[in-house]
Each structure stands twice: as C-alpha cells, then as structure tokens.
Amino acid sequence: MKLEIIIRIHDGKNIHGNKPRYINVPKKDLIIGCLSSLINSANLSNAKISFVILNDHCTQDCISKIHNIFKNSKHSYQLIDLEIPGFNHSGLKQFEYCKNSTADLVYSVEDDYLHCENAIPEMLFSYQYLKSHYNIKKELCIFPFDNPEDYIPHQLYPGRVFRTPTRHWKEGIWTTFTMMTTPKVFRDYWRTFEKLASKYTPWNGIDPIEELVHEGNTISDIWEHHVIRVNPIPSLALHVQFEKQRDPHINHLDWWNKYSKIHKFEVNYD
Numbered sequence: 418m419k420l421e422i423i424i425r426i427h428d429g430k431n432i433h434g435n436k437p438r439y440i441n442v443p444k445k446d447l448i449i450g451c452l453s454s455l456i457n458s459a460n461l462s463n464a465k466i467s468f469v470i471l472n473d474h475c476t477q478d479c480i481s482k483i484h485n486i487f488k489n490s491k492h493s494y495q496l497i498d499l500e501i502p503g504f505n506h507s508g509l510k511q512f513e514y515c516k517n518s519t520a521d522l523v524y525s526v527e528d529d530y531l532h533c534e535n536a537i538p539e540m541l542f543s544y545q546y547l548k549s550h551y552n553i554k555k556e557l558c559i560f561p562f563d564n565p566e567d568y569i570p571h572q573l574y575p576g577r578v579f580r581t582p583t584r585h586w587k588e589g590i591w592t593t594f595t596m597m598t599t600p601k602v603f604r605d606y607w608r609t610f611e612k613l614a615s616k617y618t619p620w621n622g623i624d625p626i627e628e629l630v631h632e633g634n635t636i637s638d639i640w641e642h643h644v645i646r647v648n649p650i651p652s653l654a655l656h657v658q659f660e661k662q663r664d665p666h667i668n669h670l671d672w673w674n675k676y677s678k679i680h681k682f683e684v685n686y687d
Contacts, residue, residue, distance in 0.1 A: 418541060419465045420597075421520035422455065425507040426483075426528040427473040432504045433619050438529070439663045440673050445479045447657060448528045450677030452483065455526070456490045457680045458537040466537075468494035469514055473507040489682040508594055508614035516603035516610070524597040529657045531672055536561060536653040540597055543581045547647065551579060556605075558598040558646040560589070561654035565664060567591060579647060586647040590640040593632060593656065598644065606639050 428445040431438075440447065452470075459466050468490070472480065480496070487494050499507055515523040522544065524537075540559050548557055566572065567589055576588025594614075603610055613635040620626050627634065640646035655669055656662045663669060 418522070418545070419520040420462075420522045420524060420537075420541065421467050421469065421514075421518045422459065422524045422526060423469045423471070423511055423514045423518075424452065424455070424526045424528060425471040425473055425511045426452075426475055426479070427504075427507065428475045428479045433658065436659050438657050439660055440531075440657050440669055445476065445482075448475070448479060449482050449486065450673065451528060451531050451657070453486050453679040454532040454534075454676040455530075455537070456486060456492075457676065458532045458534055460489075460491050460680070460682050461534065462538045462541060464541055466492040467520070468492060470494060470496045471507055471510055471514070472496055472498045473504075474499070474502045486679040489679050491682055505615050505617060508617060509611065511594065512603060512610045512614050516600060516607060518600045520600065522597055523600055523603070526595045527593060527656075530561070530595055530654045531657055531669075531676060532561070532654045533652075533672065533676055539583060539649075539653060543583070543586065543649070544597065546581050547579055547586065550581075553645060556599055556602050556644045558592070558596050558602065558640060558644050560592040560596055560646060560648045561652065562595070562656050563587070563648050563650050563652040563664060564591065564656070564662065566661060567648075574641075578650075585650045587650055588645060588647055590637045590646065591632065592636065592640065592646060595654075595656075596646075602639070602644055606636075606643070609635050609639060 426448050428448055499510060511525055515525050544559055547553060574590050579586045616630040618629045651666055652664050655664055
C-alpha cells in the first residue's frame with residue numbers, strides 16, 4: 418500500500434476570520450504541532466508513505482521548523498513553494514497533486530488537523546478492512562474527524578454504521594478539504610473538486626449561503642451519490658477551528674499535549 422500525504426500550509430490570516438481557535442496558539446505553532454502529530458503517526462505505519470507540503474507563503478521561521486521536524490520522519494518529503502498566494506490557488510494545487518498522484522491512496526489534509534498517534538495506521542487498515550469485509554464495490558473516502566456539526570438535528574444524514582476491530586465508522590456526506598481516498602476519485606469528479614477549490618468563498622454571515630461555493634454544494638454530492646464517505650467514532654483527528662468544531666467527547670488540550678511534539682526517530686540510512 419502506497420500513500421501520498423498532501424498538505425498545504427499557511428501561517429498567516431485565517432480565511433474564516435479572526436475568532437480564536439479552541440486551541441488558541443499562533444498559527445505557526447499550530448502548523449508545527451499538527452504536522453508533528455501527522456509525522457509521528459505516519460512513523461508507526463509500515464506502508465510506503467511520502468509527504469508533499471505545499472507552502473502558501475509561510476514565514477521562514479515556520480519553514481525552518483518544518484525541515485527540522487522532518488528530520489524525525491522515516492518517510493520522504495518534498496516542500497514546494499507556491500508562486501501564487503491565497504486559499505483558492507493552494508486548494509486547487511492540493512487537489513491537482515491528489516488527482517495526478519501515482520499512489521494507491523492520497524490523503525489531502527489541511528494544516529489545522531491534529532492527529533492521534535494511531536490515526537494513519539488505523540485509517541489505512543480500516544480502509545482495506547471496510548472494502549473487503551463489507552464487500553464495498555464503490556470507491557471509499559475516509560474523513561478522520563467525527564464532526565459535531567453532523568449531529569445537528571436538521572442536518573442528520575441517515576447513513577449506515579460499520580464496525581472494524583477497533584471502532585465504529587459512520588457514513589456521511591460532509592468533508593472539508595481533508596479526506597483520504599484514491600486518486601481516481603479526484604480524476605473522476607475533477608470538475609467538482611476544481612469548482613470547490615477555485616471558487617470557494619467563506620460565509621460572511623450576511624450573504625445567502627446557498628449562493629456561495631462551498632463543500633456542501635459541491636463535493637457533498639460526490640459523497641452522497643457516488644463514493645462512500647465514512648468517519649471514525651470517535652475521531653482520529655481533530656479539526657482545530659472554532660468552538661462549534663470542537664469534539665465534546667475528546668479532551669483537546671490533552672491531545673495537544675500528547676501529540677503535538679515531534680518524537681525522536683532514528684533514521685537508518687543503510
């Protein structure tokens with residue numbers, strides 16, 4: 418199994434506004450902590466993994482720290498500086514890399530997802546287990562976060578619940594730009610991914626949300642009608658955004674203290 422992890426990073430302004438995140442640390446520190454958690458988790462996997470980091474004009478201090486933490490990764494990485502700044506361009510490039518990947522699976526992930534230690538090994542194992550054990554013929558997508566917004570009464574999706582040896586997985590129709598699936602999914606539904614990335618506009622609290630381009634009126638159609646999208650119960654990664662995204666069943670500060678520091682890893686170059 419070959420996995421390519423494609424993450425885009427930006428340590429400047431939050432596209433969703435200036436409200437504090439529920440882990441209220443500078444964005445640069447959040448990026449390093451979340452990326453460290455991802456490296457630590459990937460180090461526990463025996464799969465062939467590579468990282469692609471798309472740099473949307475981060476500060477040099479942030480970039481230096483990224484190179485430093487990757488000294489403790491057993492997997493290869495490349496850091497690519499994007500010429501054009503901005504959320505839409507970086508999102509489009511991220512999806513393009515997913516579409517063009519030669520890996521078996523791609524993990525498109527944003528820079529504010531904090532992963533528990535067993536996230537990557539369990540996502541890879543569960544992907545294969547669900548496909549084989551439940552004889553799933555459709556393409557499969559894993560969203561690593563059990564989003565509390567999915568449980569708002571008028572937003573409940575009547576999906577199935579699957580079970581693996583380690584936890585339950587719930588079918589749903591929502592992801593952010595973060596998802597693990599095959600490059601084929603990006604190729605088959607490229608126009609939808611391209612529209613989301615290039616035209617995405619965050620809600621300003623005023624304009625009718627149905628008139629904007631967002632996940633709910635683009636890629637959610639893929640997960641509802643064409644590809645089976647599941648998320649773990651409980652979460653394997655936390656989306657460190659605003660209070661409404663905080664998982665009430667997980668102690669996020671405990672996760673931050675346990676998972677945001679890079680673990681020393683002895684790289685064998687023989």
